[in-house]
Structure formats: C-alpha cells, structure tokens
Amino acid sequence: MSGRGTLLQSRQRQQRLAQAVAYAILTLGAVMILIPFVFMLSTSLKDKDRIFTRSIEWIPRKQIRVEVSGKTVKLFRFAKSLGDIYAVPVEELPRDRVRVAVLTRRPAETVDPRFLRTTRVVDWNEPNFRFLLYLRNTLAITVLALVGQVLSCTLVAFGFARLRFPGRGFLFIVLLSTMMLPAQVTMVPLFKLFVSLGWYDTFLPLTVPAYFATSAFFVFLLRQYFMGIPIEMDEAARIDGASSWGVFSRVLLPQVKPAVATVAIFSFMGHWNDFLGPLIYLGNPDLRTLALGLYAFQGEHSVDLQLLMAAASVVMLPLLALFAVAQRYFIQGVVISGVKG
Template sequence: MNLQMSLKKNMGKIIALLILIGGSLIVLVPLLWTFSTSLKTPAEVFADNFFPKVWKWGNYSDAINAIPFFTFLKNTLLILFPVLIGTVFSSALCAYGFARFKFRGKNGLFLLLLATMMLPGQVTMIPMFIMFKEIGWVDTFLPLIIPAFFGGGAFNIFLIRQFMRGIPRDLDEAAFMDGANRWQIFLKVMLPLSKPPLVAVAIFTFMGVWNDFQGPLIYLNTTDKYTLALGLSMFKGMYNIEWNMLMAATILIMLPVLIVFFVAQKHFIEGISISSAMKG
C-alpha cells in the first residue's frame, strides 16, 4: 500500500517535471534561435542549419558600430533611473495610505484604482499625446518620465499595499510611542520592511522601461534621442532586414534584463508573495 502511494507521488512529480521541461523548451527555443542567428552570416540566416557553421562573434561589435548604440544606451538610462525612483517611491506612498490610513471612501477609491487596470492603454494614448503636445513636451524625455511620479501604476500600488497590510500594526504603535510621526514611520519602518515588493516593482519597472518601444516611438522624433528598444528598428531597411545584426543587438539589449532578474530573483519571488510580509 505504501509502495503504491509512493509510486503515485513520484509519478505526479515526474509528470509535473516533464510539463515544466516542455514549457521551458517552448520559451528557450526562440531565445536559442535568436542567439544562433546573431552569430550567422546573412546567407545562413534562413538556411536549414539551426546553428551557424562558422560562429561570427564579430557580429556583436558590428551591431554596436552600425547604430549609435552608446547614445541610445545613455538615453535609455536617462529615462530609466528617474522612472525607477518615481515609480517605486510614489507607488509605495500611495500603498501606505491605502494600507494604514482610515478615511471616508477609501474602499471605493481603491476599487476605482483597480478598475483602471482594466482600461486599455490605447484609450488614454491619444488624449495624453495631445496634452503633452500642448505643453511642448513632445520630442523630450518628460512624457516618459513625469507620469511615474504620480502614483506609479495601479498594479504596483496593489502589490505593495497587500504586503504592507500584512505588517503588524504593533510596529506603528511602537514607533508612535517613541515619538515618530506618520512620515517617519513610512520612511523608517514601512519602507525597510517592504523591501521585497519594492524590489519586485523595481524589476517590473526596469523591464518595462528598458523594453518600451511604444512610448519612445510616440514621443521621440529626433534620432539622437532614441532609446535602445527604438534603435533596433534602424536595422530594418526599406527593402531588407539585417537579421544577424538585429539579433546580435537584441541579445546585447536583453542581457541586462536577464542579469537584473537573476541577481534579484529571491527578492522578486518574496515580493509577489503576500504571506512573506509576516516574516518582516
């Protein structure tokens, strides 16, 4: 009887493992194709061989030199760092208000905030463009940066708020007894204890800004102000596409995201787990 139960448990684990391996292969095959294509000659891109016969590592340096890569990198970082600071801080501040303050209409306001997650971005795209155009912000980085300082996004607020609700209120009361005000409690108690969701929000924001193509495409007109994601489009000509160069540049742009994710993986998993708030 025990042997049968053990076999059933092991069989379930084996099936789950096979499903995970299959799902991983589905994700990894396009990535491997991108990597292999980045090392091919133009003639080999659509050949039958999956991996190149001769590995052309020079494609990476050629891709960097083909476009103003470092100018695009600088532009991306000029947008990224302010957006990271604005998104993390403003979403944490809003989440703290919803998690700790009591005021009339709080639940209704929070439901309204969550309802904005169901609103497609295409609905607000044109009104926002018209607004930024009227105040002269088109072809500047401001439309891509300033909105981050006004709430940080409904999902980010929800994530941090749920985590903060799990932090015992005894800590607030102890801080009050020591003479701390609300602002000091937020900065010195809630923010340090909310590190996991803050890191998760930072990772989401980093990936969103780093890979953002639509925003720069709408608001940036000057080539010198392009970001890395928008700069990839320069490998696409009117009559042909340099696939090997495009894939090489794609791999280079993808690497920072992978590094950040794997370095902060522990905090990311904790950040999306609401129960981990009790560990703080």
C-alpha cells in the same frame, strides 16, 4: 500490515513513474523554450552569405573600409538589379542621411578619387545600431521613471494602508478601477497634452507621469504589504512622538523592502521593454531607446540578418542578467499579482 506495505510500495512506484514522465515533458518544454534563442544566437554569429542567398534591392551589405585620399571610410554596397553599386560617404547630413559618392569601378582597398562619380544624397539611414547611445537613453528613462514610481507609489500606498481620512475607501476603489481602464482611452489626449507642453522629443512624457503614482497595481501591491505589518508598530512609534512621516520612513519602510524591490523590478522591466511610449513620443533618432532603436534597425530598409539578431540578443541581455540576479522578486511579483488579484 503487509497489505499496507504493498499499497505503499505500489504508490511509490506510481509516484516515481509519474515523476519520470513529468521530467521528460518538462525537459522537452524547456528545450522548446530555449531553441528560439539558440537559433537567434547562431544566426547572429553566422557569416551573412550563409543566411540569405536572394539579394534584395538596396540592402546595405558587409561593412568594408577603404581608403580615399588617405582617409579611411566605410564602403557601401547596394545590390541593384544590374549588379552591385559601390559608394563611399563624403558628407554626413542631419537625420541620418548621407551624401555618397558612387564609384565607377569595383573598389580596391584604396580608392582613387578619380573614380568617384558626382555625389548625391541618399535618403537612407545607415544601418547602425548605436547600442551605447540607446542604452544610455533607455537607462535614463528607466531609472528616472523607476525612482518616481517607487517613491510615489510607496507614499500613496502608505497613505491608503495606514492613515484614516474621510473618503479613503471610495478613493481606493477609484484607484483600483483605473486598473480596468485600457491605456488607449487616455493615449490620444495625453499625446495632445504633452505635445502642447513642448514635451515631444523629450523623455518627459515617459518619466513625469511615473512621479504621480500612475500605476494602480503597484500601489495595490505595496498597500497589501503595509497592511500585513502589525499596527502596534505605528502606535508605539507615535507614542514616542513620531509624526506620520517618521512612522513611514523609519518604522514601516524598512519592513516593506521586499515589496519595494518587487515594484522596482517590475517598473524596470516595464519601462525597459516599453515600445509604444517611445514610438509615439520620440521622433529624433538620437533619443531612441533600445526597443525603438531595434525596431528602427530592421526599419524601412532590411538590414543584414546576423546584425539584427545580434542586436536583438544584446537588447535581451540586460534583462536576462537582472533576472538571474533577482529571480526571487520577479516570481514574487507574479505570484502576488495572480493570487491576490
């Protein structure tokens, strides 16, 4: 009896020690996950002069506003090898180009128009992270695609899970095997197809395919859920005279809500974070998504780093918020993808 007691005690002590070590390592790991974010946030809040000391040519610097003939405009400063050059915009041109007037003197708060040298067009994008515009574009694409994906994948999953028809097994295997196909195989022909449909510089290539159950994984996941619901429920409804549509919409759909939520969240994440799609199909700066806008922001001309980090943080924020609210569904989706696969 006493021997058993000491065994238990030593086991408990061992377990406690193991837990302490586990805590230490886990905390260290969590800190290492979070440090990059801290660094990014602290950079985004810093004054630019503390970040970089070297000046690179044609870096647009801090935005100062000056007054020219009673109008408030942005002052641009370009670092050139022979000292800084200042300019004010006089005309906005298409494609983010601006006609600027170069100043012949160091600017004061009010610029005397006499000191403006002949204007010239600068082939230079104003480093402007148009968050609200990008947000609207991203939301439009994400919501349109998400709705399509949830609708079509749920319908198809129901068909495969609950209705018997010749060739069902074969077609389902075909569907599963498309998961193995790298998207690059169809990338070029799809580009050709969408361009010839006149869909370049529209959201259509990024949203329309979602309405045709193009994500085999989502169909698979939803089908698994449908299969878990007792078939007696369908039969009872059918005896009461329900059609297939009735069984689907009134009986089964309410049952698979958790799976639908998981699919919706993963679809949201996929489209919100998508980079290659917008990169290929959206050339017009006004159509940029957050991801593409952020990429363009660092773009051909380096932008002030604290602005870039601020933009990166802002782009991450909506997903962090979503994760905080719907963590359960994220985790659920990952678990299903990994364990049942």
